[in-house]
Amino acid sequence: MGFIDWYFTVVVFMFGACWGSFLNVCIYRIPAELSVVKPRSRCPKCMTDLAWKDNIPIFGWIFLGGKCRYCKVPISPRYPSIELLTAILFTWVWLVFPVMVEDGFDFRFVPYWVMVFGLILGSMVDFDEMWLPDRCTIGGMIIGPIFSFLIPAMHGAETHLGGLIDSLIGLAVGFGSLWSVSVIGKLVLKKDAMGFGDVKLMGALGAFLGWESIIFIVFVSSLIGTIVGVSFIAAGNKEWQSKIPFGPYIALAAVVWMLGGSVLWDAYLAWMQGTAY
Incomplete structure (x- = not known):
């Protein structure tokens, strides 16, 4: 692949990771019959609103060491796993079905x-x-x-x-x-x-x-x-x-x-x- 192909592949991967982050919100809130739009993401334990840097897909969990910045309660590795899975599948689809x-x-x-x-x-x-x-x-x-x-x-x-x-x-x-x-x-x-x-x-x-x-x-x-x-x-x-x-x-x-x-x-x-x- 040329530079342009690699560039768009990386962009698609990041795009998929962002949708994976939104998926985590939907998976948690839909069964509870809560809005997936508001309020903003927060720690389910201490209910503190999360900063934007805590919500960076995949890497946010890594930077936090897998724990909430405020109450230090462990964050399930399922969250970054879903973000990574979504990013991989979005990228795979992009490569199999190029525009x-x-x-x-x-x-x-x-x-x-x-x-x-x-x-x-x-x-x-x-x-x-x-x-x-x-x-x-x-x-x-x-x-x-x-x-x-x-x-x-x-x-x-x-x-x-x-x-x-x-x-x-x-x-x-x-x-x-x-x-x-x-x-x-x-x-x-x-x-x-x-x-x-x-x-x-x-x-x-x-x-x-x-x-x-x-x-x-x-x-x-x-x-x-x-x-x-x-x-x-x-x-x-x-x-x-x-x-x-x-x-x-x-x-x-x-x-x-x-x-x-x-x-x-x-x-x-x-x-x-x-x-x-």
Whole structure:
């Protein structure tokens, strides 16, 4: 990469870290039904407003030694971890979907940044509270088709209407597939087999990524969940198997698909069919 490429890559990384800082606010305040805009960031222990230098993404935590400047209570390393994760994923998306292409401009990185933001937010709230915010799931089902109409390249479509139609088909397939699993599971197991938040999340992902992604996301998320569950059992922590919700597995599989999972999926299908070279 040339100097300009490196410059914009660093800018995107910093931009992603800033959004990661805002994510920390959303993850803490949304479940508590608090405004994510005001009041300004403050220590949850001593309630002292934080100075701007304390809020520098990633580095603020390092400069403070992982403790509040005022009451010296330890600050969870999860805060800089989320900022770093968001920065890395924003940068990764930027590198996979560059704005400059041979035949013009490609703005797919914008909706994918929005999707990454929503997936991290939903996953962390799901970890903490065992539910997915509607602003991540229903919100995704609303803005996914809008983005798809504006940027039909998200679905490989040539027209705006084609992008919208592909998005709505993906939404229907994503929502309907997991809704069917939920209904059948409840009939067989006589209890809820899957949270409805997961169903709505799959609808949102289908709207963003298209119906082709759904089989991959269901397969990979189930595989990851099985591996994690077996690992906990093998480590003697069987009770943790039920404490991890399914939403984060879905989110991880969706990110893998977005960043090139379709290539892996095609290779897997070719291997299964015996046509791989």
